[in-house]
Amino acid sequence: MTDYLTKLFIDGTWQDAAAGETFPVLDPATGLEIARVADANADDMTRAIDGAEAAQPAWAALPALERSKIIRRAAEIARADIQRLAEVMTAEHGKPVAQSIGELNYGLDFLEWFAEEGRRTYGTTVPSTGPDKRITAIRQAAGVSVAITPWNFPSLQILRKLGAALAAGCSMVVKPAALTPISALEIGRFFAEAGLPAGVLQVVTSSKASRVSPTIMADSRVRVLSFTGSTEVGKILMREGAATMKRLSLELGGHAPFIVFDDADVDHALEQLVAVKMRNMGQTCVSANRIFVQRGIAPEFTRRLVERLSAMPIGLGSEEGVEVGPLIEDAAVQKVEAHVADAVASGASVATGGKRPTHESLANGHFYEPTVLTGVTDDMLVARDETFGPVAPIFEFDTEEEVVRRANNSPYGLAAYFFTRDVNRVVRVSEALQYGTVGANDGTISAVQAPFGGVKESGIGREGGHWGMEEYMDTKYISLAGLTRP
Numbered sequence: 001m002t003d004y005l006t007k008l009f010i011d012g013t014w015q016d017a018a019a020g021e022t023f024p025v026l027d028p029a030t031g032l033e034i035a036r037v038a039d040a041n042a043d044d045m046t047r048a049i050d051g052a053e054a055a056q057p058a059w060a061a062l063p064a065l066e067r068s069k070i071i072r073r074a075a076e077i078a079r080a081d082i083q084r085l086a087e088v089m090t091a092e093h094g095k096p097v098a099q100s101i102g103e104l105n106y107g108l109d110f111l112e113w114f115a116e117e118g119r120r121t122y123g124t125t126v127p128s129t130g131p132d133k134r135i136t137a138i139r140q141a142a143g144v145s146v147a148i149t150p151w152n153f154p155s156l157q158i159l160r161k162l163g164a165a166l167a168a169g170c171s172m173v174v175k176p177a178a179l180t181p182i183s184a185l186e187i188g189r190f191f192a193e194a195g196l197p198a199g200v201l202q203v204v205t206s207s208k209a210s211r212v213s214p215t216i217m218a219d220s221r222v223r224v225l226s227f228t229g230s231t232e233v234g235k236i237l238m239r240e241g242a243a244t245m246k247r248l249s250l251e252l253g254g255h256a257p258f259i260v261f262d263d264a265d266v267d268h269a270l271e272q273l274v275a276v277k278m279r280n281m282g283q284t285c286v287s288a289n290r291i292f293v294q295r296g297i298a299p300e301f302t303r304r305l306v307e308r309l310s311a312m313p314i315g316l317g318s319e320e321g322v323e324v325g326p327l328i329e330d331a332a333v334q335k336v337e338a339h340v341a342d343a344v345a346s347g348a349s350v351a352t353g354g355k356r357p358t359h360e361s362l363a364n365g366h367f368y369e370p371t372v373l374t375g376v377t378d379d380m381l382v383a384r385d386e387t388f389g390p391v392a393p394i395f396e397f398d399t400e401e402e403v404v405r406r407a408n409n410s411p412y413g414l415a416a417y418f419f420t421r422d423v424n425r426v427v428r429v430s431e432a433l434q435y436g437t438v439g440a441n442d443g444t445i446s447a448v449q450a451p452f453g454g455v456k457e458s459g460i461g462r463e464g465g466h467w468g469m470e471e472y473m474d475t476k477y478i479s480l481a482g483l484t485r486p
């Protein structure tokens with residue numbers, strides 16, 4: 001049996017939970033327990049915050065170049081070990097190993113990018129109001145930060161927060177999702193090996209957020225809370241963060257429209273749709289959830305989409321050639337089933353999929369077939385709520401004005417995609433879509449140097465690029481007066 005990390009990473013050491021409790025980690029492809037991991041409580045979280053507080057000033061005081069070297073070394077160590085790390089991720093998450101490797105490489109790109117950007121956190125000198133004064137604005141690390149992360153990208157969601165926090169000079173306590181804690185612990189391991197000083201990073205696993213979250217939210221030493229997860233929890237944290245006026249970065253739910261106009265390069269649009277719909281079995285916040293196809297090309301586009309999705313091999317993520325793994329847990333499959341049943345009851349048709357696969361070898365896993373729905377309308381659940389699964393509902397539309405209005409008709413505003421060859425339309429629609437991230441003829445929008453994030457109920461703040469550093473830095477204005485000349 002693989003030797004998984006199972007202890008809390010606090011103050012640079014591997015520790016059992018104070019109360020000795022543990023919780024199981026299950027393989028979603030088989031339903032089998034792969035490990036039991038330390039189940040932290042409030043005392044453990046307080047210890048972690050104590051450690052982060054103690055370590056932060058010295059970390060911030062290190063020259064940026066020294067911080068940068070340690071972060072880069074961590075990335076190097078992880079890259080050398082990427083196959084094993086990917087297999088660990090697949091065991092607890094289910095995604096095909098090739099996708100786990102892709103996720104890890106992208107997460108490590110963030111470490112490397114922020115390691116460099118940390119050397120460029122320039123301040124500003126501003127013309128003053130008199131010859132005896134100088135006005136400067138410097139940027140300083142905000143202090144102790146906490147990351148609360150979801151299970152859908154077990155490493156990436158942590159690495160893009162951690163890279164920015166460490167480069168800025170913050171310490172960080174990571175509270176990963178209970179479904180995928182081991183990939184988070186692995187991050188503790190490769191940073192420890194890279195020589196990160198004890199206490200700068202803590203990884204605290206817990207079976208229920210309620211065991212540790214009140215401690216985080218009540219502690220005034222935690223200055224930054226970076227959360228990725230559901231809008232519902234984001235709203236709770238925004239309310240709770242008010243008590244100590246934490247700086248919040250919230251990456252929340254999405255309900256991305258994917259619009260194909262009849263003048264689009266259809267081959268390219270189809271390629272991009274398959275990629276953005278099926279990555280992670282549709283369990284991404286930027287997944288194409290509402291696929292709007294202009295009426296004239298809809299039948300042919302749908303036929304080709306069905307052909308592509310129905311040919312994708314389903315199976316265990318650890319098996320060669322598999323493109324569609326299990327969903328994370330049975331509740332996720334049940335949500336997909338409820339969305340499909342609701343659509344069908346209201347008049348939609350299943351063009352492919354629409355059920356759990358029947359193959360015996362998949363019987364104990366949380367699998368669902370790639371699914372295309374036609375005849376879908378805006379009142380159905382799939383149109384209003386994040387499905388978070390491998391379901392592609394096709395909505396037909398007639399005009400640009402109509403589709404922009406329908407695409408914007410959502411409380412979410414994370415990512416949107418559209419495809420057209422008309423350059424005037426590219427500009428018009430890019431500007432009219434009420435989303436934080438827009439892919440114009442592009443479904444693969446991920447880039448470490450770009451500002452990723454949402455508007456409306458998809459959150460506040462940006463991750464990636466120099467914007468990502470801002471989340472972990474305060475601007476201090478220094479007014480120096482009384483300068484004299486000889």
Ligand code: NAD
Nearest residue numbers: 148149150151176177209213229230233251252253254285
């Ligand atoms: P979730 O909100 O249930 O959980 C996310 C994290 O929050 C987990 O670590 C969980 O333990 C913790 N949590 C849950 N309740 C909490 C509470 N009351 N207080 C403090 N922490 C709490 O989300 P999930 O189901 O793990 O992830 C799926 C959701 O995340 C989807 O809505 C998806 O769109 C969203 N998401 C957003 C982005 C983005 O970048 N915008 C990226 C990925 C996922």
